[in-house]
Amino acid sequence: MNQNTIDRLGEIVGKDQVSTVAEELACYSYDGTGREYPPGAVVFPSSTAEICRIMELASATPFPVVPRGAGTGMSGGALPVNGGVVMVMSRLNRILEIDRANQIAVVEPGVITGDLRKEAAQHGLFYPPDPASLQFCTMGGNVAECAGGPSAVKYGVTRDYVLGLEAVLPDGSIIHTGVRTAKGVVGYDLTRLLVGSEGTLAIITKITVKLLPAPETRTTLLVLCRSMGEATSLVAAILAHHTPCTLEYMDRTALAIVREQLPFPCPEEAEALLLIELDGRADTVPLATRQLSEFLQSQPGIIQSRTAESAAEARQLWAARRAISPAAFSLKPHKMSEDVVVPRSRLPELVSCTEALSRELGVVIFTFGHAGDGNIHVNIMLDRNVPQEVRQANTAKQLLFEEVLRLGGTLSGEHGIGLTKAPYLSMELDQPTLTLMRQIKKLFDPQDILNPGKIFPLQEAGEKNI
Amino acid sequence: MNQNTIDRLGEIVGKDQVSTVAEELACYSYDGTGREYPPGAVVFPSSTAEICRIMELASATPFPVVPRGAGTGMSGGALPVNGGVVMVMSRLNRILEIDRANQIAVVEPGVITGDLRKEAAQHGLFYPPDPASLQFCTMGGNVAECAGGPSAVKYGVTRDYVLGLEAVLPDGSIIHTGVRTAKGVVGYDLTRLLVGSEGTLAIITKITVKLLPAPETRTTLLVLCRSMGEATSLVAAILAHHTPCTLEYMDRTALAIVREQLPFPCPEEAEALLLIELDGRADTVPLATRQLSEFLQSQPGIIQSRTAESAAEARQLWAARRAISPAAFSLKPHKMSEDVVVPRSRLPELVSCTEALSRELGVVIFTFGHAGDGNIHVNIMLDRNVPQEVRQANTAKQLLFEEVLRLGGTLSGEHGIGLTKAPYLSMELDQPTLTLMRQIKKLFDPQDILNPGKIFPLQEAGEKNI
Numbered sequence: 001m002n003q004n005t006i007d008r009l010g011e012i013v014g015k016d017q018v019s020t021v022a023e024e025l026a027c028y029s030y031d032g033t034g035r036e037y038p039p040g041a042v043v044f045p046s047s048t049a050e051i052c053r054i055m056e057l058a059s060a061t062p063f064p065v066v067p068r069g070a071g072t073g074m075s076g077g078a079l080p081v082n083g084g085v086v087m088v089m090s091r092l093n094r095i096l097e098i099d100r101a102n103q104i105a106v107v108e109p110g111v112i113t114g115d116l117r118k119e120a121a122q123h124g125l126f127y128p129p130d131p132a133s134l135q136f137c138t139m140g141g142n143v144a145e146c147a148g149g150p151s152a153v154k155y156g157v158t159r160d161y162v163l164g165l166e167a168v169l170p171d172g173s174i175i176h177t178g179v180r181t182a183k184g185v186v187g188y189d190l191t192r193l194l195v196g197s198e199g200t201l202a203i204i205t206k207i208t209v210k211l212l213p214a215p216e217t218r219t220t221l222l223v224l225c226r227s228m229g230e231a232t233s234l235v236a237a238i239l240a241h242h243t244p245c246t247l248e249y250m251d252r253t254a255l256a257i258v259r260e261q262l263p264f265p266c267p268e269e270a271e272a273l274l275l276i277e278l279d280g281r282a283d284t285v286p287l288a289t290r291q292l293s294e295f296l297q298s299q300p301g302i303i304q305s306r307t308a309e310s311a312a313e314a315r316q317l318w319a320a321r322r323a324i325s326p327a328a329f330s331l332k333p334h335k336m337s338e339d340v341v342v343p344r345s346r347l348p349e350l351v352s353c354t355e356a357l358s359r360e361l362g363v364v365i366f367t368f369g370h371a372g373d374g375n376i377h378v379n380i381m382l383d384r385n386v387p388q389e390v391r392q393a394n395t396a397k398q399l400l401f402e403e404v405l406r407l408g409g410t411l412s413g414e415h416g417i418g419l420t421k422a423p424y425l426s427m428e429l430d431q432p433t434l435t436l437m438r439q440i441k442k443l444f445d446p447q448d449i450l451n452p453g454k455i456f457p458l459q460e461a462g463e464k465n466i
Numbered sequence: 467m468n469q470n471t472i473d474r475l476g477e478i479v480g481k482d483q484v485s486t487v488a489e490e491l492a493c494y495s496y497d498g499t500g501r502e503y504p505p506g507a508v509v510f511p512s513s514t515a516e517i518c519r520i521m522e523l524a525s526a527t528p529f530p531v532v533p534r535g536a537g538t539g540m541s542g543g544a545l546p547v548n549g550g551v552v553m554v555m556s557r558l559n560r561i562l563e564i565d566r567a568n569q570i571a572v573v574e575p576g577v578i579t580g581d582l583r584k585e586a587a588q589h590g591l592f593y594p595p596d597p598a599s600l601q602f603c604t605m606g607g608n609v610a611e612c613a614g615g616p617s618a619v620k621y622g623v624t625r626d627y628v629l630g631l632e633a634v635l636p637d638g639s640i641i642h643t644g645v646r647t648a649k650g651v652v653g654y655d656l657t658r659l660l661v662g663s664e665g666t667l668a669i670i671t672k673i674t675v676k677l678l679p680a681p682e683t684r685t686t687l688l689v690l691c692r693s694m695g696e697a698t699s700l701v702a703a704i705l706a707h708h709t710p711c712t713l714e715y716m717d718r719t720a721l722a723i724v725r726e727q728l729p730f731p732c733p734e735e736a737e738a739l740l741l742i743e744l745d746g747r748a749d750t751v752p753l754a755t756r757q758l759s760e761f762l763q764s765q766p767g768i769i770q771s772r773t774a775e776s777a778a779e780a781r782q783l784w785a786a787r788r789a790i791s792p793a794a795f796s797l798k799p800h801k802m803s804e805d806v807v808v809p810r811s812r813l814p815e816l817v818s819c820t821e822a823l824s825r826e827l828g829v830v831i832f833t834f835g836h837a838g839d840g841n842i843h844v845n846i847m848l849d850r851n852v853p854q855e856v857r858q859a860n861t862a863k864q865l866l867f868e869e870v871l872r873l874g875g876t877l878s879g880e881h882g883i884g885l886t887k888a889p890y891l892s893m894e895l896d897q898p899t900l901t902l903m904r905q906i907k908k909l910f911d912p913q914d915i916l917n918p919g920k921i922f923p924l925q926e927a928g929e930k931n932i
Contacts, residue, residue, distance in 0.1 A: 101702040101811035102840075124706075146651045157649060159658075160626065173898040181807040182839035183623060183879035185612045185662045186887075186894050187921060188903045192625075192658030196651045213706065236567040240590075240679065284750045341647040345567035373648035374568075413649035421652075428652050432639040436910075437654045443909050444902075455653060 001040035001085070005061055009043050009085070012053045017044040017091075028086045031071040031078045032133075033420060034334070039066065039080040046091040048166065048174060048205040054087065055203065056172035062447045065170075067199045069109065069141025072133035074337060075418030077145060077198045081453040089140050092205065098123050103211045104163065104180055109140025109204050113147075116209075125211040128155035131414070132322060140204050146196035148414030150246035153239075153372030154279075155212075157414065159195045166206035167194055170445045180208050193440075198416050199451040201444040215279035218245070219289045220314035223296055223305040224270040228252065228355070228367075230301025231272035232347035235371045237299065238276070239344065242292050247372030248275040248321060251351065254368040257327045263308075263316040270303055274371065275321055277314075324368050325377075331364050332381035336393055336420075338400060342409035344374040353403045354378055361392045375413035401427055422457045467506035467551070471527060475509050475551070478519045483510040483557075494552045497537040497544045498599075499886060500800070505532065505546040512557040514632065514640060514671040520553065521669065522638035528913045531636075533665045535575065535607030538599035540803060541884030543611060543664045547919040555606050558671065564589050569677045570629065570646055575606025575670050579613075582675075591677040594621035597880070598788060606670050612662035614880030616712035619705075619838030620745075621678075623880065625661045632672035633660055636911045646674050659906075664882050665917040667910040681745035684711070685755045686780035689762055689771040690736040694718065694821070694833075696767025697738035698813035701837045703765065704742070705810065708758050713838030714741040714787060717817065720834040723793045729774075729782040736769055740837065741787055743780075790834050791843075797830050798847035802859055802886075804866060808875035810840040819869045820844055827858045841879035867893055888923045 001020065009018040019025070020041045029038040040063070045051045058065045064084025071078045080086050093110035100123045107116055113127075114135045120127045130149035131137055137147070143165070148157040164178030178184060178191035194202055225231035228251050235247060250258075250273045259266050266273075278288050289307060296305040308314040328335055342350045351367055358365040369377035380396050382389040401411055401424055411421055411428050426434060438456055441448075467486065475484045485491070486507045495504040506529070511517050524531045530550025537544045546552050559576035566589045573582055579593075580601045586593045596615035597603055603613070609631070614623040630644030644650060644657035660668055691697035694717050701713060716724075716739040725732050732739075744754050755773060762771040774780040794801055808816045817833055824831040835843035844866055848859040867877055867890055877887055877894050892900060904922055907914075 102809040148649055175899040175902055176896055179876040180874050181809055181876055183614055183618060183807050183841050184876040185878050185880060185882050186876050188906055189658045189662050192655045196655050283753060287749060341649050343568040343647055375649050408646050410645045410647055410650040410652050412651050414651060416651050430642055433641040436641060439909055440654055443905055
């Protein structure tokens with residue numbers, strides 16, 4: 001970036017809040033995908049007003065602006081693939097309001113999701129969305145990607161909690177969308193249009209979310225199954241009569257990776273595990289837990305089902321669940337993590353497909369994730385330095401996506417399209433729908449300065465990113 | 467409309483499915499607002515393909531197209547204010563699918579909401595949104611307006627159930643939005659952009675909704691309060707610890723209108739009534755009901771709180787609640803019904819404002835509605851043939867809206883903007899936000915042929931519709 005632009009950015013945010021030092025740029029050049037694209041500069045605004053002025057400058061120059069929360073995204077949303085400025089939201093990190101009587105919170109985008117959850121808990125309230133990275137990721141990033149998490153099976157995703165937004169458009173003007181009430185139908189739903197728009201339409205500067213009364217208690221059940229088919233078949237059966245707040249699945253490989261970390265011995269013949277939680281009122285959860293437990297005992301294919309006997313045991317189970325993703329690198333140095341979704345009754349077909357792909361292509365594939373809402377993380381392991389492995393992994397990904405769509409599913413449940421899935425977008429969206437989305441992008445951002453290269457595949461390119 | 471256009475419409479849908487007969491046009495010239503605007507023609511398509519051809523013709527000619535469900539809307543959404551064709555969706559009335567295992571339904575827009583609820587119940591499932599008109603209104607209309615209802619306090623509104631849509635754009639192309647899974651973040655959220663867009667962006671031709679397991683049981687509680695302030699203050703207190711599926715409010719006047727229909731004597735000193743329902747599992751609802759009942763007994767200002775002793779008594783209470791709106795015409799021949807929303811802790815201020823307006827302006831105003839989500843129907847009664855009453859009613863409406871916005875509320879919770887609130891839109895939305903909405907309208911519908919005159923105030927007009 002030229003020095004004049006850097007100087008003008010410095011005038012807006014203060015000289016010490018803009019940097020072009022290589023070491024600092026390196027810190028903001030990667031995200032959860034493990035890829036790297038160094039920006040031309042990194043800037044740390046402290047207010048909506050500064051963001052407006054940055055966007056006015058970006059429009060006038062023009063240069064790309066890539067908003068960034070904590071960089072935990074799994075689809076490349078925070079990567080400055082076309083250079084330009086990475087706008088780090090870490091200084092807009094205030095919880096502006098917790099309104100206990102009306103059960104809402106107003107936060108700046110740089111607030112860490114886990115911090116909002118803690119603060120809400122102080123008021124007897126609860127912000128449900130719980131992406132795996134919740135101790136690091138930010139609310140702005142969660143809104144931009146419409147983050148989910150294990151609790152989505154009962155509580156829904158980020159979209160279901162965002163009531164209203166303040167956002168800055170590429171030309172520097174400020175819009176206010178939505179409401180701070182439970183209901184509101186005044187004009188078009190720009191709030192939900194921005195949720196999940198991956199930083200391509202506007203910079204989110206303030207977020208009003210709905211909170212719930214905090215559940216009083218929580219129980220954890222663990223189910224070991226003889227086969228992946230039997231485990232995944234259980235999912236729809238459980239949800240027909242029970243309302244767990246999480247219903248997670250691990251296949252044989254995931255189980256093997258974390259076997260040592262489980263708080264009890266896991267029999268060798270266990271091919272799959274379900275981790276189920278119930279939450280709610282202290283006077284009803286024990287009853288619901290007993291009923292679910294009895295139901296599970298009546299089901300085929302279960303080796304063992306047990307209720308965690310202490311909070312410590314439950315924590316250990318969750319630690320094991322969260323360890324899967326990082327521990328997977330013991331298998332291969334690189335991972336393609338695809339958060340596909342299928343209607344939950346089709347889960348057995350999905351896992352049978354991944355088994356077949358693994359066998360036929362000689363690729364290590366394992367699956368785990370949010371079985372309750374059909375959102376399974378399919379992990380294709382590879383060494384990116386071995387061209388043959390890259391080819392086979394790409395083939396597996398392509399065939400997986402085809403099967404997911406054949407089963408009535410979708411290519412991404414919570415990670416977004418970003419960079420990594422952009423080349424596959426037209427597999428799911430038909431031409432008129434895709435054209436309309438491109439037109440919306442163009443309407444908001446005619447110069448393509450906001451997070452360019454995301455969501456939409458480059459129209460020229462035949463090549464696929466992996 | 468000229469005969470050539472009528473002939474071409476006849477070629478598309480069949481001669482007997484298009485009409486210009488005055489008697490028939492009259493049937494499709496009004497809606498729930500009581501206003502009348504006769505269309506140039508009325509057309510009854512039977513398929514998405516026919517709708518595409520109609521829109522191609524409408525774009526080429528051009529002429530306005532106003533999609534219509536059952537015409538129960540309260541803001542003029544189905545009124546052909548600029549003439550053109552009313553497109554009645556009554557022949558697209560099939561429930562295409564109830565997928566029990568995945569708890570979703572796929573319906574055509576002409577399906578009556580109550581029919582979907584009945585069909586879902588056959589499968590042990592539940593479609594929660596319950597607008598007062600649910601025995602007549604259609605799913606297409608509900609989606610277009612983002613309809614709510616009493617159950618929204620627990621279950622949310624139409625927006626929260628729509629997973630995906632098929633829709634026809636003004637140029638006749640078909641788009642497919644969203645998913646049939648619980649999660650999905652592929653591209654922009656066109657689904658929620660269309661929900662609540664009041665027929666101004668696209669014609670909805672197919673709707674995929676989420677269903678829930680049907681609650682096993684339901685109890686009804688009734689609370690009579692000494693004052694409106696005490697009744698409305700109770701609302702936030704109840705919701706801090708309880709999860710009712712409805713929490714309705716009636717003020718003194720509403721109570722007077724339906725007093726005779728209540729299943730028990732109502733003491734004269736009762737100034738307000740709360741109607742509360744709990745639903746859920748048969749083994750937990752009785753306990754929750756007892757707890758709520760005990761809580762209520764500890765609260766100030768309550769004359770009487772009782773649990774309906776039979777399904778018949780509960781039904782009678784609901785019949786009284788539903789009778790308010792039609793019975794109100796015993797007060798005055800005309801009614802402005804404003805479905806404003808405030809944060810629920812501000813409800814006492816809202817009712818105190820309506821009391822003051824009534825007193826100061828000499829206008830009959832009464833309030834009832836969905837107190838649980840702060841969505842109160844403020845009814846301003848008048849005789850439209852008396853200019854002084856019209857003036858006073860308009861003043862009351864304007865001052866009410868100012869107070870609602872001051873309290874952090876919104877002008878419409880579930881009825882939409884349509885025709886009746888369009889002149890007030892800029893009170894709530896700032897200029898950049900409104901401009902962006904207008905640009906979105908223009909992007910979808912450059913010739914302004916889809917439901918023109920709705921949502922956006924005519925830019926020229928200084929005059930306000932009432």
